[in-house]
Amino acid sequence: MNKRLFPLLGGLFLSATAMAQSSNDALLYSPMQPHGTARTQALGGVGAGLGGDYSSAHINPAGIGIFKTGEFFISAGVGITNNTSNYLGNNQLDNTGNRTNFQIPNIGVIFATNFNSGPDRWNNVTFSLGVNRLANYNSKMAIAGVNAVSSYSNIWVEQLQGASLNYFEAGDPTGASLGYQSLLIDTVRQAGGGLGALSFADPRRNQTDPRIGPLEGVTQRGTLTKEGGMNEYAFAVGGNYGDRLYIGASVVLPSINYKETFSWSEDDRAENNQNNYFGFFDYNKYLTRTGLGIGGKLGLLYKVTDRFRLGAAVHTPTYFSIHDSYSGDIHTNTENFGGETTVYSDQLTNDGGPQLFDYNYVTPMKLLAGASFFFGDLTDPKKPQGFISADYEYVNQASAKFKIKDDRQYERMLNDNISAIYKSVSNFRAGAELKLASLYAIRAGYAYYGNPYSNDYYNAGADGSTNVFSGGVGVRTKGLYVDLTYSYAESAYKYRPYTTANAETTPAAAAVDYNRSNIMMTIGFKF
Numbered sequence: 001m002n003k004r005l006f007p008l009l010g011g012l013f014l015s016a017t018a019m020a021q022s023s024n025d026a027l028l029y030s031p032m033q034p035h036g037t038a039r040t041q042a043l044g045g046v047g048a049g050l051g052g053d054y055s056s057a058h059i060n061p062a063g064i065g066i067f068k069t070g071e072f073f074i075s076a077g078v079g080i081t082n083n084t085s086n087y088l089g090n091n092q093l094d095n096t097g098n099r100t101n102f103q104i105p106n107i108g109v110i111f112a113t114n115f116n117s118g119p120d121r122w123n124n125v126t127f128s129l130g131v132n133r134l135a136n137y138n139s140k141m142a143i144a145g146v147n148a149v150s151s152y153s154n155i156w157v158e159q160l161q162g163a164s165l166n167y168f169e170a171g172d173p174t175g176a177s178l179g180y181q182s183l184l185i186d187t188v189r190q191a192g193g194g195l196g197a198l199s200f201a202d203p204r205r206n207q208t209d210p211r212i213g214p215l216e217g218v219t220q221r222g223t224l225t226k227e228g229g230m231n232e233y234a235f236a237v238g239g240n241y242g243d244r245l246y247i248g249a250s251v252v253l254p255s256i257n258y259k260e261t262f263s264w265s266e267d268d269r270a271e272n273n274q275n276n277y278f279g280f281f282d283y284n285k286y287l288t289r290t291g292l293g294i295g296g297k298l299g300l301l302y303k304v305t306d307r308f309r310l311g312a313a314v315h316t317p318t319y320f321s322i323h324d325s326y327s328g329d330i331h332t333n334t335e336n337f338g339g340e341t342t343v344y345s346d347q348l349t350n351d352g353g354p355q356l357f358d359y360n361y362v363t364p365m366k367l368l369a370g371a372s373f374f375f376g377d378l379t380d381p382k383k384p385q386g387f388i389s390a391d392y393e394y395v396n397q398a399s400a401k402f403k404i405k406d407d408r409q410y411e412r413m414l415n416d417n418i419s420a421i422y423k424s425v426s427n428f429r430a431g432a433e434l435k436l437a438s439l440y441a442i443r444a445g446y447a448y449y450g451n452p453y454s455n456d457y458y459n460a461g462a463d464g465s466t467n468v469f470s471g472g473v474g475v476r477t478k479g480l481y482v483d484l485t486y487s488y489a490e491s492a493y494k495y496r497p498y499t500t501a502n503a504e505t506t507p508a509a510a511a512v513d514y515n516r517s518n519i520m521m522t523i524g525f526k527f
Contacts, residue, residue, distance in 0.1 A: 031135035042472030043431025044445025049311035049370025061248030065238030077520035088145030097140035148217035279333035
């Protein structure tokens with residue numbers, strides 16, 4: 001079997017026992033959250049049936065055709081993420097994770113070329129070039145609890161059963177082999193003569209030495225820290241025919257920069273017993289992922305009347321080339337057996353460096369439709385006026401595909417797993433804006449992203465949907481505009497830190513409440 005995607009495969013199977021959306025490799029490349037300028041995010045991320053904002057280049061590029069003047073803009077913002085967990089009955093001790101990050105969500109420029117002005121001709125063609133953050137991965141989750149029936153190291157013991165001594169020593173340099181080399185895991189002889197394994201951290205381990213006293217359970221603590229994001233570079237063109245029909249297309253190059261640190265520690269609750277061969281272990285696994293993709297977006301926007309617009313867009317599948325780098329370390333205390341030991345994964349690899357894996361991934365196609373209704377006196381900009389807009393988005397998450405050219409059998413196994421875990425998703429976004437005295441704007445929005453899992457079993461009974469509430473204000477003059485937005489996203493999910501072959505020793509998934517606040521400002525200059 002091709003070992004390139006072993007960590008990814010494990011992640012997908014963990015998802016099948018109810019991991020969060022943000023912990024699932026497949027969903028990293030098909031993010032479900034509002035994006036765009038501060039104005040667009042204040043409107044809940046709508047854009048399929050609206051236009052007139054740079055965000056159209058990444059939602060419905062036909063909306064770029066509405067611009068008849070040039071524009072340069074830049075955005076800045078702060079994201080604040082909070083996670084609160086309940087694991088093995090504990091919802092108070094070491095169960096909160098918080099992370100704040102500063103970001104430049106988008107920057108771009110728009111060029112408008114005006115030809116004519118009339119109902120039966122091409123009036124202008126508009127071009128845009130810019131970058132937009134599609135996903136903000138920055139977050140931190142923490143869980144803690146007392147486990148009397150299993151240890152995280154149980155998954156390493158199961159992996160090592162019947163393996164060769166060489167595999168014990170270096171077969172899994174970021175996992176099981178760290179446990180063995182740090183003396184947390186010891187070999188035992190099986191009845192058939194092969195090698196078995198046991199972990200000194202396992203509260204229900206087989207007692208092979210009468211001098212080793214039992215464990216009174218272990219205190220488990222884990223954190224999952226994520227950094228980075230997905231930025232999408234786009235070149236878009238939009239045409240305006242008769243100020244009624246707008247068509248557009250964009251070429252997009254999404255770029256992934258993602259880091260993940262999984263930290264897990266276990267402590268013997270019988271601290272004074274130095275003869276049970278276990279005091280504690282602290283384990284860390286590090287992932288750095290980079291990737292570059294290419295895709296396209298096509299769109300139409302039509303003004304049925306001056307007050308009513310309809311729009312539709314297609315986002316083609318995006319083809320990603322992805323590179324992963326894994327490393328890890330462990331620090332253990334096996335007391336009277338081996339004392340304290342620290343082992344690093346680069347001590348176990350052939351080249352003394354991290355494990356490197358390369359593969360390809362293809363995201364699902366997206367279909368969007370939207371409508372906008374404008375109200376107020378549209379003939380006098382000094383009088384109150386505004387609009388209400390709504391989008392519908394369809395994504396078949398089960399159609400995502402891994403591409404592994406040197407191992408088609410393994411590729412099929414991964415893709416069959418994705419098809420079983422996910423389903424088609426319907427997402428909704430809605431927003432409204434009220435303009436006052438032609439200068440000031442008040443905005444509000446809401447977005448709903450559906451549950452992508454095909455069965456409650458895969459998300460441990462948790463609803464995988466996300467709700468986003470947003471609002472903002474704006475000031476616009478002939479040459480300058482400033483928009484300020486606040487949005488709040490919330491969801492609840494289940495996270496299972498590990499799964500053993502025995503259901504009785506697999507810990508119940510932690511219940512996690514997630515929320516993220518985004519504060520964002522966009523400044524634009526017209527020319």
